[in-house]
Amino acid sequence: MKNRLINFARKYPIVFILAVCIIFFSASSPVFLSSQNLTNILLQVSIIGIISIGMTLILINANIDLSVGSILAFSAALAMGLQTYGLFFSIIACLAVGTLIGALNGFLVAKAKINSFIVTLGAMMGVRGLVYIYTQERPIVGTERALIDFGSSSVGPIPVIALIFVLMLIAAELVLRYTTHGRNAIAVGGNYEAAENAGIKVERHVLFNFMFIGFTAALAGLLLVSRTNSATAFLGTNYELMVISAVVLGGTKLTGGYGSMLNTFGGVLVIGMIQNGMNLLNVHAYYSMLIMGLILILVVFIDTRFKAPVNI
Amino acid sequence: MGNQNDVILEMKNISRSFPGVKALNQVNLEIKKGEVLALVGENGAGKSTLMKVLAGVYSRDEGEIIYQGKSVSYHNPLEAKEDGIIIIFQELNLVSELTVAENIFLGTMPTKRFGIIDRKKIKEEARRALNELECDYDENAIVGSLSLARQQMVEIARALVHRANIVILDEPTASLTGHDKEILFRNIRRLKEQGTAIVYISHKMEEIFEISDRITVLRDGEKTGTLVTAETNRNEVTQKMIGRDLDEFYEKASTKFGEEVLRVENLTRKDEFSDISFSIRKGEVLGLYGLVGAGRSEVAETIFGIRPSSSGKIYINGQEKRILNSRSAVSLGIGFVPESRKEQGLVLGMSCKENQSLANIRYLQKFGFIQEREVSRSFQEYQDKLSISCAGPGQPVVNLSGGNQQKIVIAKWLSVNPAILILDEPTRGIDVGSKAEIHKLIARMAEAGMAILVISSEMPEIMGISHRILTIHQGSISGEFSGEEITESNLIHAITNLSVDAC
Numbered sequence: 018m019k020n021r022l023i024n025f026a027r028k029y030p031i032v033f034i035l036a037v038c039i040i041f042f043s044a045s046s047p048v049f050l051s052s053q054n055l056t057n058i059l060l061q062v063s064i065i066g067i068i069s070i071g072m073t074l075i076l077i078n079a080n081i082d083l084s085v086g087s088i089l090a091f092s093a094a095l096a097m098g099l100q101t102y103g104l105f106f107s108i109i110a111c112l113a114v115g116t117l118i119g120a121l122n123g124f125l126v127a128k129a130k131i132n133s134f135i136v137t138l139g140a141m142m143g144v145r146g147l148v149y150i151y152t153q154e155r156p157i158v159g160t161e162r163a164l165i166d167f168g169s170s171s172v173g174p175i176p177v178i179a180l181i182f183v184l185m186l187i188a189a190e191l192v193l194r195y196t197t198h199g200r201n202a203i204a205v206g207g208n209y210e211a212a213e214n215a216g217i218k219v220e221r222h223v224l225f226n227f228m229f230i231g232f233t234a235a236l237a238g239l240l241l242v243s244r245t246n247s248a249t250a251f252l253g254t255n256y257e258l259m260v261i262s263a264v265v266l267g268g269t270k271l272t273g274g275y276g277s278m279l280n281t282f283g284g285v286l287v288i289g290m291i292q293n294g295m296n297l298l299n300v301h302a303y304y305s306m307l308i309m310g311l312i313l314i315l316v317v318f319i320d321t322r323f324k325a326p327v328n329i
Numbered sequence: 330m331g332n333q334n335d336v337i338l339e340m341k342n343i344s345r346s347f348p349g350v351k352a353l354n355q356v357n358l359e360i361k362k363g364e365v366l367a368l369v370g371e372n373g374a375g376k377s378t379l380m381k382v383l384a385g386v387y388s389r390d391e392g393e394i395i396y397q398g399k400s401v402s403y404h405n406p407l408e409a410k411e412d413g414i415i416i417i418f419q420e421l422n423l424v425s426e427l428t429v430a431e432n433i434f435l436g437t438m439p440t441k442r443f444g445i446i447d448r449k450k451i452k453e454e455a456r457r458a459l460n461e462l463e464c465d466y467d468e469n470a471i472v473g474s475l476s477l478a479r480q481q482m483v484e485i486a487r488a489l490v491h492r493a494n495i496v497i498l499d500e501p502t503a504s505l506t507g508h509d510k511e512i513l514f515r516n517i518r519r520l521k522e523q524g525t526a527i528v529y530i531s532h533k534m535e536e537i538f539e540i541s542d543r544i545t546v547l548r549d550g551e552k553t554g555t556l557v558t559a560e561t562n563r564n565e566v567t568q569k570m571i572g573r574d575l576d577e578f579y580e581k582a583s584t585k586f587g588e589e590v591l592r593v594e595n596l597t598r599k600d601e602f603s604d605i606s607f608s609i610r611k612g613e614v615l616g617l618y619g620l621v622g623a624g625r626s627e628v629a630e631t632i633f634g635i636r637p638s639s640s641g642k643i644y645i646n647g648q649e650k651r652i653l654n655s656r657s658a659v660s661l662g663i664g665f666v667p668e669s670r671k672e673q674g675l676v677l678g679m680s681c682k683e684n685q686s687l688a689n690i691r692y693l694q695k696f697g698f699i700q701e702r703e704v705s706r707s708f709q710e711y712q713d714k715l716s717i718s719c720a721g722p723g724q725p726v727v728n729l730s731g732g733n734q735q736k737i738v739i740a741k742w743l744s745v746n747p748a749i750l751i752l753d754e755p756t757r758g759i760d761v762g763s764k765a766e767i768h769k770l771i772a773r774m775a776e777a778g779m780a781i782l783v784i785s786s787e788m789p790e791i792m793g794i795s796h797r798i799l800t801i802h803q804g805s806i807s808g809e810f811s812g813e814e815i816t817e818s819n820l821i822h823a824i825t826n827l828s829v830d831a832c
Contacts, residue, residue: 098559141647195698195701196692196694196697196698196699197690197691197697197698198697200690200699201690203676203678203688204676204679204682207679208673208675208676210672210673211672211673211674211675211676212655212676212687213655213656214633214635214655214665214667214673214674215688216655216656216659216660216688216743216745217660217687269636274678274679275675
């Protein structure tokens with residue numbers, strides 16, 4: 018029994034961490050486990066969570082995307098600023114531009130074979146520059162009531178944004194597990210050369226995943242401003258770090274070839290719970306950043322140290 | 330010799346298992362001062378594993394190592410090195426960005442005050458070692474810019490500087506030409522005169538008989554005997570290595586050939602090979618034989634589209650085709666079992682069935698969803714056909730033995746039923762049993778009408794399975810042999826004779 022428990026914790030460390038978080042915070046704060054607060058956590062993590070879905074695919078491919086925070090900001094600014102041309106147009110433009118930036122990243126990584134860290138580091142700075150140029154560092158406020166009505170609506174007790182996140186996550190898990198695209202993602206990240214030799218269209222695959230993460234970043238941006246009705250130049254700053262942390266906490270490897278959406282969900286929840294719990298305990302946000310950083314390193318250390326050994 | 334006092338190192342009852350394989354089983358080994366002990370055996374017999382256990386790369390499951398009268402147990406090669414045991418791996422352990430002298434002292438740099446490296450001393454001692462080894466190149470040269478043979482000499486210089494008692498050379502001539510081999514042998518003899526014991530791992534008979542004093546033979550992880558070189562002959566050693574006659578070991582496909590499937594004309598890739606022309610018919614096994622570095626794998630990878638060709642034409646079923654990448658090769662009906670299955674063939678993190686279905690997954694899906702049941706069924710079909718032993722379709726391939734891994738790579742291609750199958754060193758690092766099975770499989774695939782191109786550096790293998798053999802030397806075809814012309818001396822002549830002249 019004890020061994021089985023240890024094995025389970027080794028295999029799904031995120032479940033274990035999640036349990037520790039829940040026990041700790043529910044013991045220190047009576048409101049933590051209230052349905053109101055749990056819904057709150059889910060809502061808070063939805064934005065980062067949606068991008069994490071794209072990031073999981075990217076990391077499984079053994080790539081990385083640092084530009085998601087900037088893409089989010091740019092798309093959000095467009096979604097607000099272009100509302101003068103109609104709400105529908107602004108939404109399409111917002112999502113299309115995000116996907117397009119992703120396509121550009123993907124093209125440079127897949128076809129031009131430039132390291133994804135470098136490509137997206139460049140995009141992160143470049144797109145943030147576009148945000149400053151477009152917003153002139155002034156917040157852009159939306160004019161369409163419909164968007165903010167949508168953003169603050171709920172289906173039953175569940176906020177619509179959280180619902181979108183959860184549905185997307187389930188769909189992505191299905192894609193990862195049961196479709197050729199998911200299988201190819203693992204093959205490409207596990208052994209690029211072998212995947213290519215087997216006839217898999219690796220370049221198209223990688224390009225697609227970058228387009229998809231661009232789309233998720235834009236969608237996240239759209240949903241974010243659908244609640245605040247205002248886009249600033251600093252929106253989404255550090256989101257790439259939060260997203261990557263969440264995915265890695267979930268157990269997806271930066272070296273590629275392994276990962277799961279459900280684990281990512283766990284990682285996203287842990288980040289949300291720590292933020293929320295610290296808040297309930299009146300710990301200043303600065304400290305929660307510090308603690309999250311420490312936890313991330315600790316978890317990855319434990320993971321590499323105690324992972325069931327693999328003989329090659 | 331034979332005096333017990335000469336024994337500098339003794340390994341007793343060494344066993345070591347890896348998941349799925351017993352790599353070493355109760356092996357005993359004695360190394361004497363100032364001798365060259367050849368450690369021979371087929372690929373996968375456990376030669377390298379035994380030496381890696383000695384040097385602390387692998388731990389041992391049981392057994393004892395007695396070195397200079399003391400029981401020792403090293404945790405890594407560095408500890409062994411400090412004790413005077415140096416192992417030179419097949420894959421060289423050099424930092425290619427550093428100079429020759431720096432590499433020789435890597436990890437043991439002499440320092441002056443404040444930890445500053447004593448450059449003068451490093452250079453002087455490195456120079457002395459290189460002079461002793463008759464190496465005329467600069468100790469300040471960057472290692473990465475040197476040829477493979479010279480890099481190897483740097484490792485040997487390292488052994489010299491550290492006054493090693495035992496130097497282990499793991500297949501040192503695998504990538505050396507005739508001339509470089511002579512230099513290596515001269516240096517081995519020099520070390521021997523100084524009282525250093527040399528363990529020489531190889532499966533090349535000529536070399537073993539040229540350089541060694543005694544021969545220890547391993548087969549399937551067990552020691553099958555130790556022979557004094559002067560008192561034995563090749564047949565006896567081969568017998569101990571293989572444990573049965575070569576004839577029953579190889580199976581040739583029947584010689585009913587169909588029409589021509591693949592024709593290559595004047596295929597050239599700058600600096601690698603030039604003017605390669607040949608054709609293969611349905612049901613034929615064509616062997617491509619040559620030294621490592623002669624361009625064999627490069628030819629295969631060019632036909633498969635991994636490397637672009639500079640010029641030349643490829644015809645498939647009589648029609649000229651341009652093969653731009655591996656995907657177009659696959660769609661033209663070419664399959665490729667690469668030389669390094671872990672780097673180019675398998676996705677190690679995936680299961681058996683996932684790897685097996687990697688190439689034909691597009692036929693096992695509906696609307697993008699994988700038909701898991703079909704995948705498992707297909708895997709089981711090939712598991713039976715190829716007698717792949719694994720715990721189940723879902724077992725990760727990492728834990729399989731080399732032979733079973735290779736069968737999965739082959740099964741991957743069989744499932745797309747290619748017209749042409751290229752196999753690059755199909756039995757490298759595979760135990761003898763699986764090896765014979767793979768040879769049989771190649772024969773069966775040819776009989777089923779596949780055109781097969783096999784590359785191998787093992788002469789008995791290439792002679793045993795091919796209908797026709799092309800020899801390749803320094804990027805050009807140097808001979809073509811079929812039927813009675815396929816003899817050991819013809820092949821050796823075609824791949825080496827020229828190389829001695831060229832040096």
